[in-house]
Amino acid sequence: MTDDAQPAEWFSGLQGTRAVSWNGLLRTVACSFILFLLLVSGINLMVDPKGLYQLVRIDGFNVYKPFQPSFTREIKALGAYRYRPDTLIFGASTVTFGVDPECPTAGLPGVSRVYNYGGQGASVSEFVATLPDLRAIGSIRRVILEARFETQPFASASSVSVAGTGRPADDGLMALLRRWIPASHAATYAENLFSWRELALSIQTVLANRKADKSFLFRSFGENGIYDQGWLRRWAAFVITEQNLLGHISNYTDFLINRAANATHVDVEYVYEAAAAAQGDGMALDIFITPVHATELILFREGGLWPLYEQFKIDLLRAIEHARERYSVNIRLFDFGTLSSATNQPIRLIDNQDIREHFSDPVHFKTGIGDMLLAVMLKCANGAAVPEGFGRELDQTVVAGHLSAERAKLDAYAAAHPELVQKIAETIERGRKRSQ
C-alpha cells in the first residue's frame, strides 16, 4: 500500500463508514483543538473573573468579582496600564485598603491621575522588580513608595539581608513575550484566557452573581485601583479592641520582633535601585514611612526595636540624599510613623464598627488617614483635616529633632496608658518564650 491510500483502505474496521482523507483528519484535529480553546477563552473573556478585559458587564452575570482580592498583582498591573496614571502609589495591604487615590485638585504640578498600586504583602523589592512593567506604561511621572518598617529587609553586621519578595522569574516563552510586548502585557492576557483555573473562577463568579443576596460580595477594584470601599465598610469597618490588639501583638512578636531580634540595621539598598530606575524615566520619587497606631509604636518600644526603627529612618534619609545627588532624581522622604491625634484612637472594649475611627487594627489605616497622606504629599484638596504632628517631610536639618520629639511623645503616651503598655509587654514576653 502506498501513502496515497486513504485511511479506509488501510483499516478493515472502517469499511462501510464515510471515507475521510488524512488531510481531513489532520484538519479535524486542528479545528477541534482551536475550537475548544476558543470556547474556554471565550468564557473567560466574557465572565472576566479578574476584571482584566472589561469588555462585558452584565448585572446578575459578572458585575461582582469576588475573587479579585486574591489576584491583586495581576489586576493592578493591567489596571495601571489601562488607567495611565501620572502618579502611582505602591505599597502593601496598608495602601491597598487605606488609600483612596482620588485627588480632585492636586497642589503639586503634574499630578492629576493617581493610581493605587497596593498589593497584599508587597515589599519594596517587589516594587523594584515590577519597575520595568511600570515604566512601560509610559505616563508615570511620580511614584509614591511605602516603606513599611515591619516588612523591611533586616540585616545584621555579619549577614546578608533577606530581600522582600520579588516577582518570580518568568521562564521561556512568557519571558520572551514580556520582553517584546511589555506594555500590552500580552503574556498575562494569554495566561488568563487559556487556563483551567480561570475557567473555574469564571464559573464560580457567575454562580456568585446569581445569588439573591450579594451584599457581602466583593464588587471590584475601581479603575484607579481603589479597593471596594463598600466591601470594606461591611467586612472590615472594625475598630481596635483590646482583644484584637493583643492578638496582633502576639502575631507580630513572631513575625517581627523575633525576626528582627539580631538585626543591626535595615538594608536600604533598594533606594538606589528605585532612584536609578526613576532617573531613566524622569520620575519623581516620594517615600513614606507608614502611619501606624500608637500601640504599634509601643510594640516597637517594648519589643526592643525602637532604636532600630529610628536607625531605619536615619539610614533611609541618608540613602535618599546620596541617591538624590548620584542620580539627580527628585526624591522626598515623609515620616508618618508619628504620634498624633490621628494615630492614637482609644482602644475599645467591643467592636462598634465605627468607620470614623482611623485604624481597623494597629497597622491598617482607613481612607481617612489615606486622604491625609495625599493631602500632605501631593497637596490634594480632598478635604482631609490633617492634625498637628501627623507626618513630616524629613531632611538632615530636622531629623534629629524630629526623632527626639517623637520619642518624647511616645514616652508620654506610655505614661498615660500604663496598663495597656503592661499588657503589651507581657504579650511580647510570652511570645518570646514560645519561640525559644
Add this chain to the structure above:
Amino acid sequence: MVFSSFHFILIFLPIVALGTAVAQRLGDLPVKLWLIATSLAFYAAWYPPYLLILLGSILANYLVLQIALQAPAGSQQRLLAVTVGIIGNVCLLGWFKYAGFLAFNFNAAFGGTLPVLQIVLPLGISFFSFQKIALLIDVYRRDVTELSLLDYFMFVTFFPQLIAGPIVLFSEVRDQYKEPGRIRITRAHLLLGLSIFGVGLFKKAAGADLLATYADPIFKAAAQGRPFGTAEAWTGVLAYTLQLYFDFSGYSDMAVGLAAMFGIVLPFNFVRPYRATSIIDFWRRWHVTLSRFLRLYLYIPLGGNRKGPGRRYLNLMIVMLIGGLWHGAAWTFVAWGALHGLYLVINHLWRDGSASWPKPGRWVGPALQAGSWLLTFLAVAIAWVFFRAESFGAAMTILARMFDGAGWSTLLRMGYPTDGLLAGVAYLQTGVPGNSTYIPVVVLIALGAAILAPSTQALFRFELVQLLKLRLDVFPTTSSSTRWAPTRSWAIATGLMFAVSALAIVRGSSPFLYFNF
C-alpha cells in the same frame, strides 16, 4: 526543553518535521543525518558541554563494537572487547552518578576524607548507558552481526528516546533503520504519531502535573518535620503513586508518538501496571523495557531460575537492588529496590507453594483476585514512599501517619479535613477558601482512570502494526475492545486532548520525573 513545553511543541518539533520532509526527498542518508543533528541539538539544549560526553561515549563504544564484530564469534578477543566496553560504560555511569554517593558513604562508614564531588548528572546517562551495554552483549551473543556508524548514532541519539527511554534494543530498530524509505514523515504517520503524543501529553499535563500539587506538600512536610494527618498522608501517597505513573507513561507515550511521526516504532513501556494482581504481574507491566533489560542482561546471566529456588531468590534480590540503585544514588532507592526484591521472593514462594492447591470456588476466585489486586497495589504504593521521600525518616513518618489508628478514627469521625496542608493548594486551584474535599475525589478518579482506561499500547497497537508494517508479536498481548482508528471521532478526541493539555501547561510545565534518573 521538555516534550510538554511550548518550545518543544511549537518550535523544535515543527522544525524537525519540516526538515525531515525536505530531507526525505533527497534520500535516506540526508534524513538520518538531519535527525541525528537535531537530536544532538536537542541534547545540547540542556547543557552544551555534556554533548561532548555523549559524543565521546558513542565513538568509544562504536570503536569497541567494531573490534568485537571483527573478532571471531565466541573468541577471547570478542569477550575482552565487550567486557572493556561494559566496564567503560559502567564506569562512566558510576562516575557521574555514584562517585559522590560512594565517597559520602565511605567517609561516613570509615571516617575517611574523600572529597564528595557535586557532579552534574548528564541527562539520560542511565538510559543510554544501558542501551549501549545491551548492544555490547547482543554483539557478543551474535544477535547483532553488523553495525554502521550512522545506524549506531540513530540508535543512541534519536531524540524521542534519548533522555528517558524507552530502553530500546538494537534488534527492535535495526530493520527499521536499514529499510529504504522507512524513516519519513507522511500525513498518516503524522496523524498516528500526534494521536499517541496527544495521549501522552494529556497524561502528563492534565494528570501528573495536577497530582503533583497534592503529593509534593505532603512529602515536603514530612521532610521538614511539619505535622500532617492520616488523610493527608494517604492523599499524598496515592497522588504520588498516580503522578509517577502518568508522568512516566505519559513521557513514554510521547516518545512513541514522536517516533511514529517519523515512521519509527519504539516499544511501549507501560501496560496498565496498577491492574496487576501480583508483583510478578506488576513487573511485566511497569517500565517494561527496564525490566526486560534486567531480565535479559542481568537476571539470566546470573543464572535466573536455573540453579534452584535459593539461587533464584538471591538473583531476584540482586537484580532489584541494582534496579533500585539505577534510579538514584540514595539509600531510599536501594530500600525501594530491596522491598520489591522481597516482594518478588514472597510472590514466587507463594506461587510455588500454592501451585498444588485446589482451584478456588465460583465466588472465592474473584474475591481472591480482588484481594490480590489490593495487596499488590498497597505494596507498590508503600514502596513508592521510599522512592519519593527525601530520607528514611521522612518515609517512615509518612508510613506511620498512614497507619496511625488515631488518625483513622479522626478521619472517620470528622471526614476529610478542609484546612491543613492541602487547603492552600485547593485555594490556589479553585479560588474558594476552605474547600479541599474535592482533592481525594480527584485522586480517586485518577486511580480509576489508571486502572480502567485502556493502555496506550492497546489503543494503538493494531494501527502501528498496520501503518508501520510490523509483526504483531512485537508488543505484549493485551485485551481491550477500545481501539484507535483514523476517524473523525478520534481526531476530535486528539484535538481535545491537546487543547486540555495546552490549558494545563500555559503557565509552564514541570520536568519529567524520570529525567532525574
